[in-house]
Structure formats: C-alpha cells, structure tokens
Amino acid sequence: MADEVEATLKALAEAQASVEKEAELNHVTLMSIGEGVITTDASGLVSQMNPVAEQLTGWPLEEATQKPLAEVFHIVRETSREVVINPISQKLTGEKSTKKESGILLISRDGRETQIEDSAAPIRSEDGKVFGYVLVFSDVGEKKALQKKIGWQATHDALTQLPNRSLLADRLAQAVARSDRSNQLMAVGLLDLDEFKPVNDRLGHASGDQLLKLAAGRMHEALRSTDTLARLGGDEFVLVLSDLTSLDEAETIFQRLLNHLAEPYPLDEEVARVTASLGFTLYPLDQADPDTLLRHADEAMYAAKHAGRNRYHLFDAQHDQKLQTRRERTGEIREALNSGQFELFYQPKVDMREGRVTGYEALARWRHPEHGILSPAEFLPYMEDNELAGELGRFALKAALSQIAEWREAGYTDWSVAVNIAPYHFTSVDFLEDLTNATEQFPEIPPECLELEIVESTAIADLQHAANVITACHDLGIRLALDDFGVGYASLSYLKCLPVDMLKIDQSFVRDVLLDKGDLAVVEAVITLSNLFGREVVAEGVEQAEQYLLLLKLGCHMAQGYGIARPMPANLVADWAANWQLDPDWQ
Structure with missing residues (x-):
C-alpha cells in the first residue's frame, strides 16, 4: 500500500514538474517572440502580454491584466482616424471570420502611433472548446517606409x-x-x-x-x-x-x-x-x-x-497623316515590286511619213491583285525621290531587254524600246553600273535597240553630271531622249551641252497645237531646235490626223499617242503591229 502511494506521489510530482517545465517553456517562448502577443480569456479580458506588446501598447502586464482588450489595444484607421474594432472583439460579437485590415495605427497609452499589421485566432482545448484568444501584431512602419521609398524610386x-x-x-x-x-x-x-x-x-x-x-x-x-x-x-x-x-x-x-x-x-x-x-x-x-x-x-x-x-x-496632324499615308503606300509599292506585280506596257512610236513602226516606249503598270491595272499616277509620286526609283528602273531595264530579245527571236529585229529613267536613279552613283549589269545579261541584243528617256529637269539639275552620264551611255551604244521637252527651263546653252539624241515634244503642247497659238509657237521652236542641233524629234500625244499633218509640215514625222495606239501589254503588241496600217487621212 505504501509503495502504491509513493508511486502515485512520484507520478504526480513528475507530472507537476512537466507542467511547470512546459509552462516555463511557453513563457520563455512568449517573451522571446519578436512580434507583440496578447492573449485573452474567453470573454476578451487580457491575460498575457509579451514585452513587445507592452512596449507597443504602453501598458505593463500587471496593469493590463483583466482589462478589456479594446482598452489596451486601441487601433484606428490611418487615413480617417476612425476607430477599428480589434479582431478578438469581432469574434466575440459573432463575426464568422477575422478580416485582416491594412493601414491600421496602434495608439499607445502615451499617445504614440505605430503602423501595425495584426491577426487573431481562438485558443481551443482538446475537445474544441474556446477558452481564450491570441492576438499577434507587429510594427510595420519601417517596412511601409521602405516599400514607399522603393515605390517612389x-x-x-x-x-x-x-x-x-x-x-x-x-x-x-x-x-x-x-x-x-x-x-x-x-x-x-x-x-x-x-x-x-x-x-x-x-x-x-x-x-x-x-x-x-x-x-x-x-x-x-x-x-x-x-x-x-x-x-x-x-x-x-x-x-x-x-x-x-x-x-x-x-x-x-x-x-x-x-x-x-x-x-x-x-x-x-x-x-x-x-x-x-x-x-x-x-x-x-x-x-x-x-x-x-x-x-x-x-x-x-x-x-x-x-x-x-x-x-x-x-x-501638324494633317501633314503627319499625309506622311503616314505616303509611308504606307511606299511600303505597298515596295512589296508589289518584290512580288512581281509590276509589268511593262508598250506604246508604239511610228514614222508617219513612211508608215512603219519604229519602236515602243515601255511604261510601267501595277497589276494590283484587288484593284486591277494601276497607272503611273498611282505609284510614281511615291517613288520618284527615293530608292524605289532605282528598284523600278532596274526592273524596267531588265524587263525591256528581255522583251526585246523575245521580239528579235520572233523576227522583229528593227524595233527599239525606250525605258524611262527617274531623275533619282539617273543621277545616282549606281545608275551606270545598273545599266551595264542589265545589258551584260543580254549580250545578243544590239545596244541601239535600247533607248533611255530622261526628263528635262533631270539634266538641268546637274548639267555636267548629266552630260557625263549621257556620254557614258553613248560609249555603251545606247541612245537617249529628252522627254517632256518644252515644259521645263531648257535653253540653247543647255541643249548645246547635253549630247542627247532625241527631243520629245510634250503632249500638253501637241494637244492644243491646232487651237493655241502659244502651243504652236512652242512646237515650231522645238522642231527648229532639233533640226539646228541635229537631234531627232518625236511628238507625243498625237490623236488627230490634223495634228499630225501640221506636225509633218513643220518637219516632225515621228509620233506616238492615242491616235496611233494606247499602251498595251507585251502579249498584244505583235498582233497589233501585224494589223496596223497608216490611216489614209494621215497621209
């Protein structure tokens, strides 16, 4: 019996020691936590506080014990200063969950304000009964300041x-x-x-x-x-x-x-x-x-x-819109060139005195997949002053020479083709190389079968350079024509310095030559200059027999225009030439 009592006492002592040890461990843990910790009983009265909680609230444990938590833990919203119900009080009033709020200030007993974050949870017995609550909160002032600084930076x-x-x-x-x-x-x-x-x-x-x-x-x-x-x-x-x-x-x-x-x-x-x-x-x-x-x-x-x-x-929004439209259009044209949408149409040039076809002017057309055949007015304004002019020129030279080779093989050996060269391309350092590369691909074609047409303004812009390029073309055996002659500012001195082979009277003068004395005077002057300087002369835009008869009397027998034929695809040229006859009214 004595042994049983002794054993029971020993067990009780060990249990007491274990409980005390566990309590001491819990106390040490509570005192060592770096955040503020407050525990309450089931009614919300303070039961424990660690030193951090004492420091932040300004309440020592001995004075805070058994006081309502709201008296010790006084919190407000940072912006509105509205009093905030602490999370334990929310639980006591029937809140189903504890909502964690931000922007909360803890007002200490002496009036100090501390930015905090808090959370709370119930303390339950093994059977699940709530016998208290624990509130954990921490000073986040430095963290918030650092976040604000980082955000500002x-x-x-x-x-x-x-x-x-x-x-x-x-x-x-x-x-x-x-x-x-x-x-x-x-x-x-x-x-x-x-x-x-x-x-x-x-x-x-x-x-x-x-x-x-x-x-x-x-x-x-x-x-x-x-x-x-x-x-x-x-x-x-x-x-x-x-x-x-x-x-x-x-x-x-x-x-x-x-x-x-x-x-x-x-x-x-x-x-x-x-x-x-x-x-x-x-x-x-x-x-x-x-x-x-x-x-x-x-x-x-x-x-x-x-x-x-x-x-x-x-x-200037309107100007920018025009630039944007130009950039978009230029991109479309570049893509069209790269994808083979461009082709050459050919407008005949004829000797009306002899009644024979002497050659053709090659005119670029854009065969658009959606809009059909587009005229030069739809693309030339977007490419004459940039590298696209060079791309079009290289395409036209190669396409024209290829077509000449095809026609010569079919027996049309006396036809020449004139290719228009844009000012940007003609005056570029690459032009003569482009021309040489194109002609070298077709060594079987006599150079006189290829003609080049440049506009008057191109030559006048840099007279010496233009003269040098024309001379270099002559060295290759290629003839040049000065297109749209009369609309620019050419003078006798310019014509004397430029060794072109042909002058083309602009159609704007030929169109009204029968009605306008001024246009008639210009046409007479161009024909006279051509004869004086030993140049051939071609009239553009001839549409009526009366126009040609007048031109013939003035000394011009080479012509092209809608009265002869409109520009046509290459596959229609041979049939047109086979059926063409000089209109008797034009003789």
Whole structure:
C-alpha cells in the first residue's frame, strides 16, 4: 500500500514538474517572440502580454491584466482616424471570420502611433472548446517606409526628383481621360536642351547634373500646379498640360518656360547658357493614343530644332497623316515590286511619213491583285525621290531587254524600246553600273535597240553630271531622249551641252497645237531646235490626223499617242503591229 502511494506521489510530482517545465517553456517562448502577443480569456479580458506588446501598447502586464482588450489595444484607421474594432472583439460579437485590415495605427497609452499589421485566432482545448484568444501584431512602419521609398524610386528620376517614364505613362493616360470628360484641350510637349552636350563634355558630368537640376526647377516654376513635368532621360523632358481653353494658353506657358530656361546658369566652374527646343501636340485635335502623342511631340521638337532652336513648334496632324499615308503606300509599292506585280506596257512610236513602226516606249503598270491595272499616277509620286526609283528602273531595264530579245527571236529585229529613267536613279552613283549589269545579261541584243528617256529637269539639275552620264551611255551604244521637252527651263546653252539624241515634244503642247497659238509657237521652236542641233524629234500625244499633218509640215514625222495606239501589254503588241496600217487621212 505504501509503495502504491509513493508511486502515485512520484507520478504526480513528475507530472507537476512537466507542467511547470512546459509552462516555463511557453513563457520563455512568449517573451522571446519578436512580434507583440496578447492573449485573452474567453470573454476578451487580457491575460498575457509579451514585452513587445507592452512596449507597443504602453501598458505593463500587471496593469493590463483583466482589462478589456479594446482598452489596451486601441487601433484606428490611418487615413480617417476612425476607430477599428480589434479582431478578438469581432469574434466575440459573432463575426464568422477575422478580416485582416491594412493601414491600421496602434495608439499607445502615451499617445504614440505605430503602423501595425495584426491577426487573431481562438485558443481551443482538446475537445474544441474556446477558452481564450491570441492576438499577434507587429510594427510595420519601417517596412511601409521602405516599400514607399522603393515605390517612389521606381516612378521617379533620382537626379531631378521628377516623374520618370513609368509614372508619366500613368499621368498621361489620366490626362487623356480627363480631357475626354471635360472636353478641354490637353497639350503634350517634349523638350530638349540645346547645346547641353558641349556643356556636359566641357565641364564634366557633375556640372551637367547640376545644370539639369536647375533647369528642372525653372520649368517647375513656369508651369502650373496641375501640370506634369517628367524626365525621359538625358536632357529630354515631357510636359503634360491639362484643362487648356485654347492654343494661345498653351503657347503662353511654353514661351514663359523657354524664357526661364534661356537665363544664365551659375554653375561651380562657370556661368553656362543653354536654350531649349520644344515640340508639342494638342489633344483631342490630335486624335491619337498616348504613345503616339509623345511621338508627335518628338517630331515637332525636331522641327523646332531645325527651325533654329530656342523655340516651340506645334505638330501638324494633317501633314503627319499625309506622311503616314505616303509611308504606307511606299511600303505597298515596295512589296508589289518584290512580288512581281509590276509589268511593262508598250506604246508604239511610228514614222508617219513612211508608215512603219519604229519602236515602243515601255511604261510601267501595277497589276494590283484587288484593284486591277494601276497607272503611273498611282505609284510614281511615291517613288520618284527615293530608292524605289532605282528598284523600278532596274526592273524596267531588265524587263525591256528581255522583251526585246523575245521580239528579235520572233523576227522583229528593227524595233527599239525606250525605258524611262527617274531623275533619282539617273543621277545616282549606281545608275551606270545598273545599266551595264542589265545589258551584260543580254549580250545578243544590239545596244541601239535600247533607248533611255530622261526628263528635262533631270539634266538641268546637274548639267555636267548629266552630260557625263549621257556620254557614258553613248560609249555603251545606247541612245537617249529628252522627254517632256518644252515644259521645263531648257535653253540653247543647255541643249548645246547635253549630247542627247532625241527631243520629245510634250503632249500638253501637241494637244492644243491646232487651237493655241502659244502651243504652236512652242512646237515650231522645238522642231527648229532639233533640226539646228541635229537631234531627232518625236511628238507625243498625237490623236488627230490634223495634228499630225501640221506636225509633218513643220518637219516632225515621228509620233506616238492615242491616235496611233494606247499602251498595251507585251502579249498584244505583235498582233497589233501585224494589223496596223497608216490611216489614209494621215497621209
């Protein structure tokens, strides 16, 4: 019996020791937690607090014990200062779940405020009965400050403290939406400091940075409080002006800003002077998305620089639309050339005195997959002043020579083909190489079967260069004609210096030669000049027998025009030539 009692006492002692050890461990753990911990009984009265909780609330444990949690743990919303019910009280009032809130301030006993985050959970017995609650909270002030700092750095320029490209995108989108709602104008400007790089290179980056900060400060002074100023990088800045009533208002602000920027800058080493070029566009007059508005402002800024700097320039939306249309059309034409959609049509040239076909003028046509055959008016204006002119010229030379070879094989050995060469191509350094490469691919073709036609303005633009190229063509055995003669500014001296073989009277004079004495005088003069200088002469645009009879009397017997034949595809030429006869009325 005694042994059983002793064993029971020993077991009780061990159990007590275990409980005490576990309690001590729990206490040490509670005291060691780096976050504030408060436990309550089932009714919400404080039962335990660790040192962190005591420090944050300002309540020592001995005074807080058995007090309602709301008295010890006083929290409010950071923005509205509205009292927040703590999560344990929410549970006690029947809340099904504890909602974690952000932006919470803990007001300590002595009035100190601490940004916190908190969470709570019930304490249950083994059978699931709630006999208390535990509240855990922590000081997140430093974390929030760090997050705010990181967030600020992500959206601002470190040097000037201005919004950067990331924040600008948001501000610009908001400004567009605001303009849509208010039906007022908004200006988007892009500014670049003139001659900033020389100052930066001469004085060093430190002085350059100082100059940028001073310039940013001056711009801020010139703008309104509602305007946005952002730095894109380097010495480029973006301005967004909302709620404008007129263009004049925007120009007044921009001029004031440019005046401020043009004032001297006292730097460490010297007094620097820089100006600025500013381009801007107005929304919604310029109906574009934010990225395009910036691009338009950038284009206008470069226009301001080209115009002399230290000025602003308004983007011209209509002009840009024309440029955009031109870029799109040019791209379509380039693709059409690459995909073989271009071909040559041929318009006959005839000797009306002898009644025979002497050759053809090759005229480019675009066989569009949707719109059918397109005339030169649909594509030449988009390619005459760029490399597309060279691409078309190379195509035409090769296609014409290939066609000449085909016709010669079929027995048409006395036909020549004239290819029009655009001014851009004719005056380029690659032209003679292109011509040589084309002719070398067809060594069986006599060079006199290929003729080249250039317009009068091409030759006059650089007379000596044109004369040299014509001479080089003659060395290859190729003849040249001066097309549209009479519409330009050619004089006797020009004609004397240019060794062309043929003059083509422009159709605008031939069309009304029977009615207009001025046109008749021009036609007579061209024919006379041709005879004086030993050049052949061809009349373009002949449509009536009376026109040709008059031309013949004046000394011109070579002609082409709708009265003879319209331009036709190559596969129709042989049949036309076989059936063509000189109209008796024309003899």
